[in-house]
Amino acid sequence: MLTGPAPxxxxxxxxxxxxxxxxxxxxxxxxxxKIRYFTPQVEVPLCxxxxxxxAHVLWSVGLVSENMPIKFQAENVLLFAExxxxxxxxxxxxxxxxxxxxxxxxxSSLNVEPVSVYRTASNRYLIEVGSWEAVRDLRPDRFSIAxxxxxxxxxxxxxxxxxxxxxxxxxxxxxxxxxxxxTGTAHCALGMFWSQRLGKKRLVGEQxxxxxxxxxxxxxxxRIQISGQAVTVLIGEFSPQVMAALER
Numbered sequence: 001m002l003t004g005p006a007p008x009x010x011x012x013x014x015x016x017x018x019x020x021x022x023x024x025x026x027x028x029x030x031x032x033x034k035i036r037y038f039t040p041q042v043e044v045p046l047c048x049x050x051x052x053x054x055a056h057v058l059w060s061v062g063l064v065s066e067n068m069p070i071k072f073q074a075e076n077v078l079l080f081a082e083x084x085x086x087x088x089x090x091x092x093x094x095x096x097x098x099x100x101x102x103x104x105x106x107x108s109s110l111n112v113e114p115v116s117v118y119r120t121a122s123n124r125y126l127i128e129v130g131s132w133e134a135v136r137d138l139r140p141d142r143f144s145i146a147x148x149x150x151x152x153x154x155x156x157x158x159x160x161x162x163x164x165x166x167x168x169x170x171x172x173x174x175x176x177x178x179x180x181x182x183t184g185t186a187h188c189a190l191g192m193f194w195s196q197r198l199g200k201k202r203l204v205g206e207q208x209x210x211x212x213x214x215x216x217x218x219x220x221x222x223r224i225q226i227s228g229q230a231v232t233v234l235i236g237e238f239s240p241q242v243m244a245a246l247e248r
Contacts, residue, residue, distance in 0.1 A: 005034075008043070010247060014238075016040045021177045024050035032071040033058070035079075041176030044151075045075040046122075048184010048226055049213075052088050055081035056230035087216070087227045094224050095122045095188035109144035110155065120189040123151045128193075132157045132167045136208045146173040154186045156193070164214075165203040166194045182213030188224045191217035 006025065015023040015038035022044065026035040035054060037047040051072060058064040069082035080091040097118035106117070106125065112134055118126040125148075129135060135157045145153055152172030159167050168190055170183040180186075187205055194203055195217075203217045218225035 011036065012038050012043070014038075021180045022047040022050040024054045026054055026072070029073065032073050032078075035072045035074050037074075039172075039176040044175060046077060046079075046092075046185050048090065048092065048187065049180075049182050049228070051079055051081065051090060052184065052228050052230050055088055055090070056232070059083070060232055084227060087229055089225055089227045090184065092185065092188050092224050092226055094192055094219070094222050095120050095124075095185070096192055097121070097126050097189050103148065103150075105144060105148060106153075108141070109148065110138065110140050110153070112138055112155070118193065120154075122185065122189065124154055124186070124189065125150055125152075126154045126156065126189055126193060129155060129157050132159050132161070132208075135167050135169055138169060140171055142171060142173040142178050145171050148174070151175065152177070152180075152186075154183075154189060156190055158194075158197075159206065161206070163204060164206045165198060165200065166190060167206045167208050169208050179209055180207075181209045181211040182207045182215065182228070184215065184226050184228065187215050187217050187226050191219050191224045191226075195219040 011025050019040050022037045022039055024035055024037055026033045037044050037050050055070050058070055059066045064070055066083055069080055072079040077093055082089050097120040100117055100119045102117045112129055115128045115130055120126055135155055138155055152170060154168055154170050156166055156168040159165055170180045170186045190205055195201060201219045205215045207213050216227040
């Protein structure tokens with residue numbers, strides 16, 4: 001939480017120091033919170049799990065009452081978060097996708113045979129494969145993926161597990177994320193894709209990264225409700241020596 005706008009370079013250096021998939025920076029503007037997201041390498045326009053964590057922190061430390069929703073202003077996008085029992089429900093713009101021919105280099109990067117290939121409005125490839133085991137066992141060439149003219153690659157399949165509609169993994173090495181543990185914004189595309197395939201508006205997705213995570217999705221025309229859970233792992237502050245180094 002910042003008391004006001006911070007220099008871009010300083011936020012990028014903090015994100016590189018923390019070395020997480022995304023680090024969120026936010027400060028209050030009237031009735032909403034301005035939020036920006038940085039990977040260890042670049043700023044990105046939107047991040048689901050960093051928004052989830054930000055809402056969790058604001059409620060946990062008492063900056064926002066737990067019965068009050070939170071409005072975030074990201075880059076040209078309004079986002080909303082509210083408590084729903086033990087879950088946090090967020091409202092994001094939908095991310096539609098269109099089928100495309102398999103781009104050169106994609107198959108060799110993923111080492112998998114796709115059922116279908118799509119491109120999303122957010123400039124990601126969405127790759128459907130034949131089984132959830134293929135998603136689980138995927139060993140992509142991240143260096144090759146980083147050379148593709150794309151923000152990231154979503155690989156997905158229908159789930160055979162009861163209570164789970166689809167599984168996925170997400171890779172974005174071109175922006176400093178070899179593999180994202182759980183990706184809320186990817187589910188803005190996955191929700192629309194699987195809603196059309198399965199004829200359902202409410203779905204449950206499981207991301208099969210090493211850490212893993214479950215995401216509940218509700219499709220509503222041009223918006224997607226995404227629900228997840230968060231816990232506080234660490235609370236701390238930078239030492240004066242680190243702060244001095246980051247400000248250089």
